[in-house]
Amino acid sequence: MVNVDTPSSYGNPRFHPSKLYPSLSWDREAYVLGIESTAHTFGVGIASTKSPYILVSARSTYRPEKGGIHPREAAEHHVKMAPTVIREALKHAGLSIRDIDAVAVALGPGLGPALRVGATIARGLASYFSKPLVPVNHAVAHIEIARFYTGQRDPLVLYVSGGNTMVAAFAKKRYRVFGETIDIALGNLLDTFAREVGLAPPYIVEGLHVVDRCASEADDPVVLPYTVKGMDVSYSGLLTAAIRAWRRSKDNKDKARICLGLRESAYGTAVEVTERGLAHTRKREVLLTGGVAASPVLQEKLREMAKLHDAIFGVSPLSLAGDNGAMIAWVGLLNYLSNIIIEPIKAVVKQRWRLDSVEVPWR
């Protein structure tokens, strides 16, 4: 199944891009097609220098019938769905591949087999149609699409997804990582717990994570490990303790209290390290992005935290918060306008391509 989002679902960016990216030239008309395949989503988006900037975001997500993401099965899904997703994206943008100025691709970080599908397709399109190929870091893309839509100039970022949990801010030409998980990611914690105790799959029901849903049945949480180390968080002890508590639980009331305890420790620590990052960097804006940004509970907690410090809270438009091709297209466009292109033969995937290793020239 292909899901297609257009400006009617993600709205319009807050400002004209020249406000956030004054060093780039926005006069010339250019279109970049971006491909995302770092994990369970194969996504294709098209970005332009002209309004509405993000023309379309098409994607197909691999949903395992049971268990978590199997990298090979995700890759097989991407191979099968890629042609349809690319075609749908172009169709909704009213463009032909010949109208595209450059092809961008997320080369990492992510799962090797999944990444290689996107990279192979991008190299193929670029070579066959003689288009420049633009490398994009997936984490930079999550941050930048959120920044563009919220209009935040210099935020402290909380980036939370199935594979990443980090607090980052821009300094000296790069997004620096101030804090992160020292074991598993927040999304992974919630998903693994839900799977282990039989709440999932599906992980998301009516737009809410099953752990959030289960937690809403309780008022009084079971107190579970709450581990903050400086600006880092640790979730593995919390996961083990929550699963153990669940196995000892007697009734549904107990279970809901465990979900609430898990949710409160998980989100509480993430918000606390963001608060520490905010106090440390003295930034005036807080930006939430990544797949877990869709959680209304996490949004509310972060909004309350930002208020304590008179900081402005912003969150990525929800249809662009999770993995998608539009954010790759957007950073692809910024990179393309900054002349960051790569020869197809050199466009190899980087499974552990760290955010703080990427120089960002357009800020």
Place this chain on the structure above:
Amino acid sequence: MEAGQRRSALEVGIEGEPAYVGAEAILYVVDWFGDKAIAKYRPPKPYRHKVIDEDLRTRRTIVEAKALHTARSIGVPAPELYFVDPISKIIVMEYIEGVKLADIIESNPLKAREYAKTLGVYAARMHSNELAHGDLTTSNVLVTSNGQLFIIDFGLSSLKASERDKAIDLHLFIRSLESTHPEHVEVMVEAFLEGYSTILGRSEADKLMGIVREIRLMGRYHEERRRK
């Protein structure tokens, strides 16, 4: 405000403008029987469930008081503890006049290197007494005008530290350098380990660094993991 809370707040005189509003605590400069002192208050956080919030603030207040006391008793300079009240979440401690190590690194890298070595000595003293700081960043080390180091902010300490807790101290020290002083990481870490070695020996310092490397590879996308 409960009766106990009000009494305690009046005793330490936390009224008026705070001297510093941090992420976790609010600091007031107060007069403590004629001495200039810091009153550190941990306010409730609206983003945490109140049961968890209460538990956490109580625990951290007690841990910080114990850790301050332990640190001083083993020769690690830290503010002297004057008063603690876990019910109102207030600690009163000695006022230390100094600048953050973080603010010296750029302006005086040679001195900063020396301080990193001394910090390594202090970390080793803590670690050999099962104390891990839990937030050992360059912002939590104060340097006084006569060049004396003080370690502050013990709220995340472990009093029965595991090997991993100790390694996290070094990991956080490195992280604080990487995020704000990326060009000084190597020199500062080498100096830290040099100081650490003088107390616990080179093999313990190497072991610590080994665990730090493991932590930094765990669950994170890292270039080095591929080379392993």
